[in-house]
Amino acid sequence: MVNHPIAGSRAGTVPAQGKRVARPKDSWIVRTFDNPAVLSFLFMLPAATLLLVFLTYPLGLGIWLGFTDTRIGRPGVFIGLDNYVSLFQDSMFWLAVTNTVLYTVIATIGKFTLGLWLALLLNNHLPAKALIRSIILVPWIVPTVLSALAFWWIYDSQFSIISWALVELGLIDHYIDFLGTPNNARASLIAANIWRGIPFVAICLLAGLQTISPSLYEAAALDGASAWQRFRHVTLPMLMPILAVVMTFSILFTFTDFQLIYAITRGGPAGTTHLMATLAFQRAIPGGQLGEGAAIAVAMIPFLLFATLFSYFALARRKWQQGGSDD
Template sequence: MGRQDGPGFPKVTAGPLQAPLPGVRSGQEALGRLVESHQALGWVMVTPALALLAVFLAYPFALGVWLSFTDSRIASPGRFVGLENFRYLAGDGVFRLTVLNTLLYAGVAVVLKFVLGFALALLVNREFRGKRFVRAAMLLPWIVPTSLSALVFYWIYDSQFSVLTWVLRAAGLVDRPINYLGDPNLARAALIAANVWRGVPFFAIGLLAGLQTVPRELYEAAAMDGAGPWSRFRWITWPLIMPVAVVVTVFSTIMTVGDFQLIWIVTKGGPANATHLFGTLAYQRAVQGGFLGEGAAVAVFVLPVLVACVAVAYRTLRRED
């Protein structure tokens, strides 16, 4: 997305800049020339970001990928074993379950977060009393450190002390404690709910910022042309916030697939591995078990899954265009 520099974009920007007269050599001129040259300026401007990513991400990542092809353990380099780790994982029931868990967890959570986040953004994108408070309050779940909010959910889902159960009991809806984290499917649902709670503000604030950029005049003009709320939404709001929506969804998908802390604190992947995600499994194997190569392979497996998720999210949203 974002590369519209195909045909149909020839007007680029070089137009107004006249090539500086040859022979002028002052530093300022050189700087000016640099600033006006797309090629050089472009590279200068991306260099800091690239340098950071190269040193602190690309390089360790390359090491990580290399590890996944070795049988190395913590503190011992190991030797190259080709696809052995991947072959091993392919036959591993726990790993296969983890793949399914991840798809389910990410799929359901991202859709819910998108829908709820969008609804919330639309709700607060207007003038009302207490707007400031509401907009600040809705960010709270996103702000509080996950390690601590996970503890809260851990307690909210307690088998005996759950406040949810207490409320439902008081309302006469259930007559015995709910086994939130002891039953595989309930545990999955409970973790998805916690993830949605944390992620909704991320969507809401991103989409709200997007909504803010939609010029009011467009709505007024459309209203004058007799467009109802739905067509206004469909033909003005939706296309205009599309770029933001895509970015937010894609990144949320990535964060959800890579989720670690919430699961680790609330269930540690249990019951019976029903809530293991790639992150928790990789951590368990690489760090706790010391099988660095195999853990790296689990993590590397994330890549194709992420690419698939991202492609789906991207296609779904873009189809509307």
């Protein structure tokens, strides 16, 4: 008969029928793997390695480079806050900061307004529901650079299909200069970003909507709640947790957007559509100033932290989620 060790016993012997019977001693490997601390460390190791190599190290390196004058092909030396002082006096940097904030705020509002509206529409019983939901995802699935190229043509000052259609309809008499003036260019880029981001928001919110129990709506209807009241006091509070998460992601994606701008305007006209990400790239790689480019990228961190904290600690507030107001 084999005596199995009792779980939790580490003595190597177990009491059996009043006698202590010697148990074969576990090898050090078994003992090591039996140790919960070791095991949990080993389980976490792959993820931790990935995070260290692909997240912590680049982040740390970026922060360090921001304090140096490193250039492409040449190691730099520590220069303290010089890069930041220099950026502080750089009008292009401040323009990029303004653009980034403006771009993020307007695009996020646009994406969430339209995305929520679309999610509410899709939440209704529609014929070919699955097909429509799949089609909605197309802008999100298409590689950004492809949709950016399509927008580049759509916004072309000579060949824009929008301008052409409006001219043909007799609504305008000359082509719109979508990308040629700063404000037009900013608005055009924001529109492209909204178009691309709506599906992500809509599908996530749709998933949230489907978790809301119909009984809540029935109860509200019995209480005589109007459609707006049902939305305000049932839908919105129940959506808040997922809204907070989706908004966090959306803000992060929008704030760090690069591809749309790079493919459509390359930061032009005259640098007026640079976002912090494109300016960081412009200065670091083509411009060769790795230190300064890293400093611009690092300067994004406080904004991102603020946006994340706002989404988590404000939107995810239990009171708000329960339909209450702030004290």
